[in-house]
Amino acid sequence: MFDFDLTDIYDFPEEYGSFRDFDNLLRCPICKEFLNPTLILTSCQHYGCSYCMRKTITEMNICPMCRHSADATELQKVSLIDDIIKIYKNNRKIILELIEFKKKNNNNRINNVLDTKQDSKIDNHKSELDSKDINLSDDGDTTMATIALSDISSQVGTNEKNDTFLNDNIEQNSNGDFNSKSVSNNGNNDNDNNDNNNNNNNVDIIDNNQSGNSSHEFSSIQPSDDEFVQCPLCLQNIQVKRLNRHMDLNCPKESPLNDPSNNSLNFFMSSSKSDNDSAWKNKIFSNPIVKPKIKNKTQKLRSLAYNLLTESKLRKILKDLKIPSHGDKILMQKRHAEYVNIFNANCDLDHPKSHQRLVEELKRWEKINFETSSPFSKHNSFPKSFFSSRHNNGHNISANSSGSSQNDIDLEEINKEHQSYLQSHKSDFDYLIKQIKKREKKKDSSEDKETSDKNEPEDLIDLDIFYDEHSHISFNSSKEKPIKNNKSIKNKVVRKKQSDSDDEYYEGSKPSKKARSHKTNVKTPTKRYNTRSSHITLDINDDKQNSEDFSNMKRNEEISNNNSSSHNTIEVYEVLSSENESTEKNKEMNYDTKEHKNDTNNNDNNHIVEIKEVQNNSIDNIDITKKVKESNHNNEEIENKSVEPPIVLSDEDVIMGDKIEQKE
Amino acid sequence: MDTVTKRLIKEIKNIQNSPNEQIPELHPISDDDLLEWKAVILGQEDSYYKGGRFELAISVPKTYPIQPPKIRFVTKICHPNVHFKTGEICLDLLKTEWSPAWTLQSACMAICVLLTQPEPSSPLNCDAANLLRCGDELGYKSLIQMYVNMYAKQQ
Structure with a gap:
């Protein structure tokens, strides 16, 4: 089932238009549901749901109905309407049932009347009536009846229905045993009847005859004064004690048809004869008494001047409110605004929801509004049954989808994405892990070799995976001839194809590369290395500027802590092998670098800055490098040997994880 | 269930119960996606678009x-x-002057009215607007009717 009611004003049939209007008045003009809770704008007297009004006013600063400018402070609660809605909601179904029952009843009655018509001799009834009138009046016993009859016949001459009804009665009494009871069937004039009629047995016969024609069974037992009976003339339901007066007044309309509430009430009273109906009676008269309101004293939240807040301050505010505080400022701003709406609307409720539920609602809202990966249509999928039952005008639509299952679908989607991501990049992960392990091994085996340098060109290729755009750019921009063998280029191409993961490699590679660069500086103080290190030192500066970036911070720490990490000597080989460079390959590299530039431009503007800085500051950087070198010399290499690899791995993992989270 | 879905379901019921002569069709394109709607509006009898049948594509945010x-x-x-x-x-009703109390049906009604009451001061079709601004009623009328006959003729 849906987790909300599908009722609307069209549940009421067209002839009960005033009920539709009434229903409509109690509905929010925005969400079209019953007001919950009602807020009214004091300036223009327009009203709506708390959440809807707040949302509209925060978004547009207008009244949704008249578009006058409005402010959230003008909103005021109207608990009276809330109480009315509460009672109305409870009894709405009963009213609908009554209307339906009434309809059925009416149909039956019309059918009965039609039947009677066919049976009676319509053509002759007038003359018959006259003759009977005379006969009866001749009969000394039935003076009262005659008066009543003549009265009625003059009144109802125009009314076909009543005519036939009357005719029927008269025919049944053609034997001259007529008494006034046949006309004022269940009337209050028992004494009169007894006085005027000696043959009381006939009452039963007549009643039986009537019940044969009509579905409304009139019991022979006299009803009490307060009970409702059907007027024999106009078929209206009238209290017994008022029946005589009613007939005396030419059957005035007791319950005007344009007042359905009255109608249905009368109807209800009349139908209270049967036992079932007493249940209705109880239902209607046992309305839950509205309990006195306990004022919700929770302070409402105020909207903030987001422009005056810094990102960190806003984040702190969100944290203080115990709501998610991730994302950039704009996202946080929107989230806070939405939370203020939800929270304040919740304050208006008589029974506020828990904070946890509000956060859940907030998350759902965020998912709907800011999630682009999964198409929205999936959230909306409805079983066909809903649309097949479109024309039933029914509120009994059943369906399988619900709010809870929707969440399940979302989770499934996320899981699927997770798995597909892991699968598609499994080889990469494996490769990275393998590399790390390999390096550790190598470190152990070739510790001595490291200090002495050179050899192992295979490692160069392996390490290339940790290479990044920075290095290429710096090579290129500082007009040094970059050194790569064919294999490394191939590697890069492969990497580019994995467009998504490219950044991750890039991010992940940073720390290790920096560490490597320091190593380079220490080991081989040639001009070539200077250029390489110049880029790296710049990188450090850059990092310092972007101290907000978490990962950069981390890297900074790493660098300052582990200024030299000796296991990266392999890098030295790579740089040294640049002596074998060929100019042809250089061209290729340039092309490659350009592409990387484009990539980096798209991904991170910082990169562009770096490129420029590398060009401009290459000379300055040499000085910085020297300083770095000195500091590196002071550090003990061996101590830090084992520190680096695990950090690299963990860092990459963190970034990978972040990526996955973002995708969610 | 999110608010937009609830609201659209109510609107569907509303449209079924009180259809508008001007808008013979107004419903979601597919049962699976409530956010994409299709509507058909008719040119009003007293307008130049008389006899035209125009299809609208509605995308609900x-x-x-x-x-x-x-x-x-x-x-x-x-x-x-x-x-x-x-x-x-x-x-403007579909942009700046929108109010949440409006429905898709009322928005379509607004478009019907726009057909009879063009606003040449903010044109998207300069040729038609210029004809109107220059007071060339006859030219304007025949241009419109030509296109109605070409593209929007009722079957």
Whole structure:
């Protein structure tokens, strides 16, 4: 089932238009549901749901109905309407049932009347009536009846229905045993009847005859004064004690048809004869008494001047409110605004929801509004049954989808994405892990070799995976001839194809590369290395500027802590092998670098800055490098040997994880 | 269930119960996606678009009804405030003057009214708007009717 009611004003049939209007008045003009809770704008007297009004006013600063400018402070609660809605909601179904029952009843009655018509001799009834009138009046016993009859016949001459009804009665009494009871069937004039009629047995016969024609069974037992009976003339339901007066007044309309509430009430009273109906009676008269309101004293939240807040301050505010505080400022701003709406609307409720539920609602809202990966249509999928039952005008639509299952679908989607991501990049992960392990091994085996340098060109290729755009750019921009063998280029191409993961490699590679660069500086103080290190030192500066970036911070720490990490000597080989460079390959590299530039431009503007800085500051950087070198010399290499690899791995993992989270 | 879905279901019921003569069709394109709607509006008898049958594509944003639905003409139409190629509609009610109390049906009604009351001062179709601004009623009328006959003739 849906987790909300599908009722609307069209549940009421067209002839009960005033009920539709009434229903409509109690509905929010925005969400079209019953007001919950009602807020009214004091300036223009327009009203709506708390959440809807707040949302509209925060978004547009207008009244949704008249578009006058409005402010959230003008909103005021109207608990009276809330109480009315509460009672109305409870009894709405009963009213609908009554209307339906009434309809059925009416149909039956019309059918009965039609039947009677066919049976009676319509053509002759007038003359018959006259003759009977005379006969009866001749009969000394039935003076009262005659008066009543003549009265009625003059009144109802125009009314076909009543005519036939009357005719029927008269025919049944053609034997001259007529008494006034046949006309004022269940009337209050028992004494009169007894006085005027000696043959009381006939009452039963007549009643039986009537019940044969009509579905409304009139019991022979006299009803009490307060009970409702059907007027024999106009078929209206009238209290017994008022029946005589009613007939005396030419059957005035007791319950005007344009007042359905009255109608249905009368109807209800009349139908209270049967036992079932007493249940209705109880239902209607046992309305839950509205309990006195306990004022919700929770302070409402105020909207903030987001422009005056810094990102960190806003984040702190969100944290203080115990709501998610991730994302950039704009996202946080929107989230806070939405939370203020939800929270304040919740304050208006008589029974506020828990904070946890509000956060859940907030998350759902965020998912709907800011999630682009999964198409929205999936959230909306409805079983066909809903649309097949479109024309039933029914509120009994059943369906399988619900709010809870929707969440399940979302989770499934996320899981699927997770798995597909892991699968598609499994080889990469494996490769990275393998590399790390390999390096550790190598470190152990070739510790001595490291200090002495050179050899192992295979490692160069392996390490290339940790290479990044920075290095290429710096090579290129500082007009040094970059050194790569064919294999490394191939590697890069492969990497580019994995467009998504490219950044991750890039991010992940940073720390290790920096560490490597320091190593380079220490080991081989040639001009070539200077250029390489110049880029790296710049990188450090850059990092310092972007101290907000978490990962950069981390890297900074790493660098300052582990200024030299000796296991990266392999890098030295790579740089040294640049002596074998060929100019042809250089061209290729340039092309490659350009592409990387484009990539980096798209991904991170910082990169562009770096490129420029590398060009401009290459000379300055040499000085910085020297300083770095000195500091590196002071550090003990061996101590830090084992520190680096695990950090690299963990860092990459963190970034990978972040990526996955973002995708969610 | 999110608010937009609830609201749209109510609107569907509303449309079924009180259909509008001007809008013979207004319903979601597929049962699976409530956010994409199709509508057909008829040219009013007293307008130059008489006898025309224009299809509209309605795209409901997730933030509806706070944000207005995006409506464009699918059928080619010559109108000062409708882009001839894209079908984009320039109507303040669908942009700045939108109110959450409006429904898709009322938005379609507004477009029906726009057909009879063009606003040549903010045109998307300059040719039609210029004819109107220069007071060339006859030219304007015949241009519109030509396009109605070409693209929007009722079957």
